[in-house]
Amino acid sequence: MERDAKGKRDKTSARKVVRIRPGTKSVVLGVTGSIAAYKSAELTSLLVKQGHEVFVVMTQDATEFISPLTLQTLSKNPVTTSFYDEKENWRPGHIELADRANLLLIAPATAHVIAELAHGLSGHPLTAIALATRAPILLAPAMNGKMWGHGATQENAEKLKARGVEFIGPEEGMLACGYEGIGRLWKVNDIAFRAEFLLARQDNLIA
Numbered sequence: 001m002e003r004d005a006k007g008k009r010d011k012t013s014a015r016k017v018v019r020i021r022p023g024t025k026s027v028v029l030g031v032t033g034s035i036a037a038y039k040s041a042e043l044t045s046l047l048v049k050q051g052h053e054v055f056v057v058m059t060q061d062a063t064e065f066i067s068p069l070t071l072q073t074l075s076k077n078p079v080t081t082s083f084y085d086e087k088e089n090w091r092p093g094h095i096e097l098a099d100r101a102n103l104l105l106i107a108p109a110t111a112h113v114i115a116e117l118a119h120g121l122s123g124h125p126l127t128a129i130a131l132a133t134r135a136p137i138l139l140a141p142a143m144n145g146k147m148w149g150h151g152a153t154q155e156n157a158e159k160l161k162a163r164g165v166e167f168i169g170p171e172e173g174m175l176a177c178g179y180e181g182i183g184r185l186w187k188v189n190d191i192a193f194r195a196e197f198l199l200a201r202q203d204n205l206i207a
């Protein structure tokens, strides 16, 4: 039985919050082909500064917007861009990352990847990891406002939310496509803060 600060037995606490040793967590950061992909560099730095191991997984289109070398340097880890990157390990790299992840964060998330995730497609490592991992998934969409507002995208987002996927954003503002409206990537500081919350939550277990 538990004792309180004065050494008396606490007969009431049937349950207690146990904080297991907070340690380094593994964040798989998915980057997709949005104009906002350059912001993933700052996000990577923030997550590393928060003390986490960051493993960046990029779609082929994302590599048109930001170089894997930039994200490799900032994350201090190899960047996955293809199923065939992993040559040395007998275990497929995407399964290794799916098992290792404490959080799968996709920022920015395009309309395309949101559709792929909603339909359970696994044509590239990022979507395969999303299927294989049991870690929480946080998506930060970024796209043209009409793309975000389209029934197809909204249905896909609802489908994912119903499966427990969390969304952060998008926010309103001036969009790179020239329009003003909802579709901007959420502020990277706030994305990193939300990621931290989801990771810290894993240290608090109800015993």
Ligand SMILES: Cc1cc2nc3c(=O)[nH]c(=O)nc-3n(C[C@H](O)[C@H](O)[C@H](O)COP(=O)(O)O)c2cc1C
Pocket: 031, 032, 033, 034, 035, 036, 059, 060, 061, 062, 109, 110, 111, 112, 113, 142, 143, 144, 147
């Ligand atoms: C300059 C430019 C900017 C783009 N920005 C976005 C964007 O912010 N959001 C989005 O959903 N698609 C955007 N696209 C379209 C995507 O790159 C395209 O749908 C691509 O197939 C996404 O692939 P991925 O989801 O595999 O990365 C943009 C395309 C170009 C050429």
